[in-house]
Amino acid sequence: QVQLQESGPGLVKPSETLSLTCSISGASTKTYCWSWIRQTPGKGLEFIAFICPSGDTNSTSSLKSRVTISTGTSNDHFSLRLSSVTPSDTAVYYCARVSRSYDKVDWFDPWGQGTLVTVSS
Amino acid sequence: QSVLTQTPSASGTPGQRVTISCSGGSSNIGSQNVCWYQQFPGSAPRLLIYATYQRPSGVPDRFSGSKSGTSASLAISGLRSEDEADYYCSSWDDSLESPIFGGGTKLTVL
Numbered sequence: 001q002v003q004l005q006e007s008g009p010g011l012v013k014p015s016e017t018l019s020l021t022c023s024i025s026g027a028s029t030k031t032y033c034w035s036w037i038r039q040t041p042g043k044g045l046e047f048i049a050f051i052c053p054s055g056d057t058n059s060t061s062s063l064k065s066r067v068t069i070s071t072g073t074s075n076d077h078f079s080l081r082l083s084s085v086t087p088s089d090t091a092v093y094y095c096a097r098v099s100r101s102y103d104k105v106d107w108f109d110p111w112g113q114g115t116l117v118t119v120s121s
Numbered sequence: 122q123s124v125l126t127q128t129p130s131a132s133g134t135p136g137q138r139v140t141i142s143c144s145g146g147s148s149n150i151g152s153q154n155v156c157w158y159q160q161f162p163g164s165a166p167r168l169l170i171y172a173t174y175q176r177p178s179g180v181p182d183r184f185s186g187s188k189s190g191t192s193a194s195l196a197i198s199g200l201r202s203e204d205e206a207d208y209y210c211s212s213w214d215d216s217l218e219s220p221i222f223g224g225g226t227k228l229t230v231l
Contacts, residue, residue, distance in 0.1 A: 043123075044123055044209070044222060044223075044224045044225055045158075045166070045209055045211075045222040045225075046222070047219055047220045047221070047222070058218070058219070060217075060219050061217065061219070094165055094166075099171070104153070104213040104220075105213055105219075105220040106154060106156070106171065106172065106213070107156040107168055107171045107172075107211070108158075108166075108168065108211075108220075109167075109168035109171070109177065110167075110168070111165040111166055111167070112165060113164070113165050114165050
């Protein structure tokens with residue numbers, strides 16, 4: 001059974017970089033694609049980025065210039081970096097496994113429990 | 122403002138059949154598969170329906186998905202109190218080259 005757990009600072013100052021890690025058990029970054037998604041009361045669920053074993057990555061156009069998604073050398077975690085954050089980046093951030101076909105994301109399953117990140121001075 | 126449009130709320134009584142709709146366009150629902158997620162307060166979304174019609178193992182057959190044109194629907198039959206949750210539709214969008222979500226429907230079981 002695949003389980004995911006997000007970790008990282010719960011508070012980030014404006015203009016700084018948000019960094020989160022997703023720890024994976026029951027699967028490997030070498031066999032599936034993995035993604036970050038966030039949720040805010042105002043904008044709902046928003047896809048951020050995904051990374052695949054081939055090295056393919058993709059991120060939503062509105063965040064592309066600020067997002068870095070990467071995998072670790074141990075194959076059991078992947079990370080998100082979001083630079084130059086503002087209060088509008090305050091959200092619950094989820095990691096999830098991606099089901100992907102023909103260069104499209106089909107669905108996300110399972111999801112981590114999520115971690116709240118607040119951007120405030 | 123979500124690309125996929127859902128009615129913000131829906132309700133039903135126990136045993137009733139309820140349908141939640143999701144409206145999109147030709148670049149997403151009209152040409153792509155749809156999936157649905159269920160989310161309880163304070164919890165992560167859970168995959169409920171994938172590939173428009175398919176249920177993951179463990180999801181009761183009371184839940185079913187369908188689509189027609191640029192709209193998709195999630196039907197819940199034999200409504201139960203534990204079905205009270207938020208439901209989100211999602212699809213790939215060919216124009217945005219990105220997965221997109223609906224704004225969610227809060228289902229209340231009266």
